[in-house]
Amino acid sequence: MPDSPTAPTASNAAHPPRQRRKEARPQELIDAALELFAEKGFAATRSEEVAARAGVAKGTLYLYYPSKEELLKAVISQRLSSEIEAVSEFARGYRGDCASLLREVYTEWWSRVFDSPTSAVFKLVITEVRNFPDIAAFYRAEVVEPATALVGEIVGRGIASGEFRAMDVRGAVMSLIFPMIMLCLHKHSLGACMPEVEMMDPHAFIRQHVEIVLNGLRGRA
Amino acid sequence: MPDSPTAPTASNAAHPPRQRRKEARPQELIDAALELFAEKGFAATRSEEVAARAGVAKGTLYLYYPSKEELLKAVISQRLSSEIEAVSEFARGYRGDCASLLREVYTEWWSRVFDSPTSAVFKLVITEVRNFPDIAAFYRAEVVEPATALVGEIVGRGIASGEFRAMDVRGAVMSLIFPMIMLCLHKHSLGACMPEVEMMDPHAFIRQHVEIVLNGLRGRA
Amino acid sequence: MPDSPTAPTASNAAHPPRQRRKEARPQELIDAALELFAEKGFAATRSEEVAARAGVAKGTLYLYYPSKEELLKAVISQRLSSEIEAVSEFARGYRGDCASLLREVYTEWWSRVFDSPTSAVFKLVITEVRNFPDIAAFYRAEVVEPATALVGEIVGRGIASGEFRAMDVRGAVMSLIFPMIMLCLHKHSLGACMPEVEMMDPHAFIRQHVEIVLNGLRGRA
Amino acid sequence: MPDSPTAPTASNAAHPPRQRRKEARPQELIDAALELFAEKGFAATRSEEVAARAGVAKGTLYLYYPSKEELLKAVISQRLSSEIEAVSEFARGYRGDCASLLREVYTEWWSRVFDSPTSAVFKLVITEVRNFPDIAAFYRAEVVEPATALVGEIVGRGIASGEFRAMDVRGAVMSLIFPMIMLCLHKHSLGACMPEVEMMDPHAFIRQHVEIVLNGLRGRA
DNA sequence: AATGAATGAGGCTTCATTCAT
DNA sequence: TATGAATGAAGCCTCATTCAT
Numbered sequence: 046m047p048d049s050p051t052a053p054t055a056s057n058a059a060h061p062p063r064q065r066r067k068e069a070r071p072q073e074l075i076d077a078a079l080e081l082f083a084e085k086g087f088a089a090t091r092s093e094e095v096a097a098r099a100g101v102a103k104g105t106l107y108l109y110y111p112s113k114e115e116l117l118k119a120v121i122s123q124r125l126s127s128e129i130e131a132v133s134e135f136a137r138g139y140r141g142d143c144a145s146l147l148r149e150v151y152t153e154w155w156s157r158v159f160d161s162p163t164s165a166v167f168k169l170v171i172t173e174v175r176n177f178p179d180i181a182a183f184y185r186a187e188v189v190e191p192a193t194a195l196v197g198e199i200v201g202r203g204i205a206s207g208e209f210r211a212m213d214v215r216g217a218v219m220s221l222i223f224p225m226i227m228l229c230l231h232k233h234s235l236g237a238c239m240p241e242v243e244m245m246d247p248h249a250f251i252r253q254h255v256e257i258v259l260n261g262l263r264g265r266a
Numbered sequence: 267m268p269d270s271p272t273a274p275t276a277s278n279a280a281h282p283p284r285q286r287r288k289e290a291r292p293q294e295l296i297d298a299a300l301e302l303f304a305e306k307g308f309a310a311t312r313s314e315e316v317a318a319r320a321g322v323a324k325g326t327l328y329l330y331y332p333s334k335e336e337l338l339k340a341v342i343s344q345r346l347s348s349e350i351e352a353v354s355e356f357a358r359g360y361r362g363d364c365a366s367l368l369r370e371v372y373t374e375w376w377s378r379v380f381d382s383p384t385s386a387v388f389k390l391v392i393t394e395v396r397n398f399p400d401i402a403a404f405y406r407a408e409v410v411e412p413a414t415a416l417v418g419e420i421v422g423r424g425i426a427s428g429e430f431r432a433m434d435v436r437g438a439v440m441s442l443i444f445p446m447i448m449l450c451l452h453k454h455s456l457g458a459c460m461p462e463v464e465m466m467d468p469h470a471f472i473r474q475h476v477e478i479v480l481n482g483l484r485g486r487a
Numbered sequence: 488m489p490d491s492p493t494a495p496t497a498s499n500a501a502h503p504p505r506q507r508r509k510e511a512r513p514q515e516l517i518d519a520a521l522e523l524f525a526e527k528g529f530a531a532t533r534s535e536e537v538a539a540r541a542g543v544a545k546g547t548l549y550l551y552y553p554s555k556e557e558l559l560k561a562v563i564s565q566r567l568s569s570e571i572e573a574v575s576e577f578a579r580g581y582r583g584d585c586a587s588l589l590r591e592v593y594t595e596w597w598s599r600v601f602d603s604p605t606s607a608v609f610k611l612v613i614t615e616v617r618n619f620p621d622i623a624a625f626y627r628a629e630v631v632e633p634a635t636a637l638v639g640e641i642v643g644r645g646i647a648s649g650e651f652r653a654m655d656v657r658g659a660v661m662s663l664i665f666p667m668i669m670l671c672l673h674k675h676s677l678g679a680c681m682p683e684v685e686m687m688d689p690h691a692f693i694r695q696h697v698e699i700v701l702n703g704l705r706g707r708a
Numbered sequence: 709m710p711d712s713p714t715a716p717t718a719s720n721a722a723h724p725p726r727q728r729r730k731e732a733r734p735q736e737l738i739d740a741a742l743e744l745f746a747e748k749g750f751a752a753t754r755s756e757e758v759a760a761r762a763g764v765a766k767g768t769l770y771l772y773y774p775s776k777e778e779l780l781k782a783v784i785s786q787r788l789s790s791e792i793e794a795v796s797e798f799a800r801g802y803r804g805d806c807a808s809l810l811r812e813v814y815t816e817w818w819s820r821v822f823d824s825p826t827s828a829v830f831k832l833v834i835t836e837v838r839n840f841p842d843i844a845a846f847y848r849a850e851v852v853e854p855a856t857a858l859v860g861e862i863v864g865r866g867i868a869s870g871e872f873r874a875m876d877v878r879g880a881v882m883s884l885i886f887p888m889i890m891l892c893l894h895k896h897s898l899g900a901c902m903p904e905v906e907m908m909d910p911h912a913f914i915r916q917h918v919e920i921v922l923n924g925l926r927g928r929a
Numbered sequence: 930a931a932t933g934a935a936t937g938a939g940g941c942t943t944c945a946t947t948c949a950t
Numbered sequence: 951t952a953t954g955a956a957t958g959a960a961g962c963c964t965c966a967t968t969c970a971t
Contacts, residue, residue, distance in 0.1 A: 088309035102957045171455040181459035215466045216474045223448035234392040238402035245436045253437045261482025323932045530751035544953045613897040623901035658908045658916045669886035676834040680844035687879045695879045703924025765936045
C-alpha cells in the first residue's frame, strides 16, 4: 500500500538523519564494494554506488579508504584473510584417511565459502589481477600457495600410502579445486543472469565431484 | 608460393596489402579488442587502444563498429560462432565408446581452444555478462546448451550402456568442463601475471583430468 | 616577573591557560590564517589546516567565524587596523625637517612592520583583492589613502619649503613606498623559497633606499 | 536591439562550428590562462574557464597540457623566456654613460613590459612560488639573476667611474627595480579593482622614478 | 575511407560546512 | 563549548564519440 501523498513518512525526508558509526563503516563499505565490484567490475562501478549501497554519502567513503583502488585491495585482502584463517583451523590436526579429509574439507569448508560473499572474491581476483599486480602477488602468496600445499599434501600422502595411484599431484589438486572456483564464478556471472535455468544443486555437485575425483584417483587408469 | 613471373617484384607488397587491409579490418579490430578486453576488462580498455593495437586511428574503429559495446558483442559472438562450428563438425559421426570420444574431444578440440585466442572469450564472458544481458542469452543458447547437450549425451549414453555408473549427468558434465574453462581463465588472469611460477603443463593436465574423471565415472563409488 | 609567593607553582599553568584560550581563540585563528593564506593563497588553504595550526578542531573555527571568507576579511582588517593605529600615533606631532621625519617613519615604523606578521598582509591583499571587492574598498580607504596622505603631505611640505625640488608628489610617494611593500612581498614569496640566496639585509636596504630617494628628491634633475 | 525570437542568428547554434587549429591553440591557451591566473589566482581559476576564454571546450585544454599545473608552468616560462630574449638583445652593445643606459632600459623596455600581458606574470610568480617550488628555481635562474646582473653591472660601472657614489649595489638595483614590479602588481590587483581612482600615469612615474634614483645615486648622501 | 582534433558527459576526489555527540 | 564524522557541491581530468579535413 503506497503512502498517501499527504502523509510523508520518515523516508521522505530530504536528509536522512546523519549517523556516526565510525566502527561499522569499514566493513559495510567493504561488503558493499565486494558486491558491486563482483557484479559490474571494478572500473564500471562508480564509487558513489558503493557509498550508496553502504548507506553513506560519496565523501564518507574517502574518510575510510583513500581511493577506489585502495578500497579494492582492502576488499580482497580482508575477505581472503579471514577465510584463510578459517581453513587452516579446519585442517589442522584432522585425523583419518585422505579421502575422508578431502571429503570433509570440500563439503564443510567449500560449501560454506560458496554460500558466503567470499565466493565473489574469486571473480574479482580473476577480473582484476592484470590491472593491479599487487593483487597477484598477494593472492598467490596467501591463497594459491597455501591451498595448493594443503590439498597437495593430502593427495601426496594418499599416493604414498597406495590409497591413490601415481600421478601428477599438482594436476590432481587442480582437478579438485578448479570446479569449485568455477562454481563461484558461475554464481556471480552467468548464474546471476539466468536464475530460471535449472542447474544441479551446487552442494550436491560439490559432493558428487569430490566422489568422482576421489574414485578416479584410486582405480587403474 | 613464389612470385608469379608477370607480377612486379618488390613493389608487389605495396598495393595488395592495402587492398587486403580493408577486407581484414573487422577481424583485426576484433582480435585487438579481444586481447585488450580480456586483459584489462571492457570498461578499463580505451577504444583508442583497441584501434592502436589494430594499427588504425581512433576514428577508423567507428567506421566498422558503431560503438565500443557493439564491438564487444561482435568479439564474443564472432569468436564463439567459429569455434562452435568446429566442435559440431568434430563430434558429428564419431564412432567408438564414450570414453574414447570424450578423450578425443578434450585432447583434440579443447587443447586447440586453450591455445587459441578463443580462450580469452571465457574470461570476457564471465567478466561482462552481468553488464550486458544480451551476452548471457547468446552465450547460453550458443555455447552452454550445445556443449552441455553434446557432452551430456555422451555421458548419458555411457551410463545407459553400463560403461559409467549412475549419477547426475549435468554434474558429471560440469566435472569435465569446469577445469577446462578454469584453465583458460587462469591463462588470462593470474597465469599472465606470474609467468615465473611453474605449473603443470596445460595439455598434460587436460589429459590427466579426463582420465581421472573417466576413471571416476566408472568405478564403484 | 617572578611568581608571587602566594601563587601555586607548577600547577599554576594548568588552568589559567585554558581560560585564556577562549579569549585568545579569535586572535590565534587569525594569526594561523594569515600565515597560511599568505603562504598558499586563500583558495589553496584548507580551513582544517587553519584550525590545526591554531590548535583547535575543524568545527571550532566555525564557532568563531561563520565562513572561510569572513575569516579572510577579519584577518586583513584586524591586522591593518592595529598597524594604522600605530603609524598615526607615530607621525602625530613629529617636529623636524621632512627628510628626518621620513627617515624616522621608515626606519622605525616600516622596519617593524617588515619583521611583523603584518608584512604578510600585503601579499594577501595583492593576491585576493580581485576576488573580494570588499577588501579593495577597505584597503584603499584605510591603508592607501591615509598612507599616501601622510607621506604625500610630508613630501609636499618639503617641496613647498624648497627642501625638495618640484615634482609629482604622488609619484615621489610611490618611489618611497613601493620598494618597502616589495620587500614584504619578497619575504613571503621568493624569499621564503630560497633562504640560501644572499640578499642585502632588509633593514640596511630600507635605510639606503630612503637616503637615495631623499637625496634624489633634493638635487637638480 | 535584441534578435527577434523567430530569427535566430548564427550565435544561437547549440554547437558553434568546431575549428581545427592545432598550431594556434597552445598560445591561445597560455594567454587565456595568464589572464585568469593573474586575475583570480591559480587555485581559484577553473580549468574550464581557461578553456572557455581560449574559445575551446574543457577537454581540448588537456590535449595540449597534461594538467592545470603544467599549464601554469608553461604560462610562466613561455612568457618570461620571450621577454628575457628581448632585454638581452636590448642591452647588448649599448654605448653611452650609465645613467643614459638605465634611462633607456627603463623607459623603453620596462614601459613595454608594463603594457604587455607579461606584467601579469609578476603577480603570478609572487602568488604561486610557494606552492610550486619549480617556479622558484626557474624564476631565480632565468629572471632574477640575469636582471640583477645586468642592472648591477651598470650601477657598478657607474660607481667605478665616479659617476655614482659608493653604496651597496644590490640595494641600488632593488631601489631601481622594485617599483617597476610593484607597478605591475598594482595594475593587476588594486589597480584593476578601482579604475576610478586617479593615479600618476605609469609611464610618467617610470621616468620620474628613474630620474629620482639616478639623481640620488649621484649626490652626496 | 582514414585521420586525429575537438567535444562534453561523466567519474574520482576534495573540502567547506553541518550537526550529532 | 568543542569535536570530528558526515555530507554533497564543485573541480579536475578521462575518454567515447563526432566531425572537419
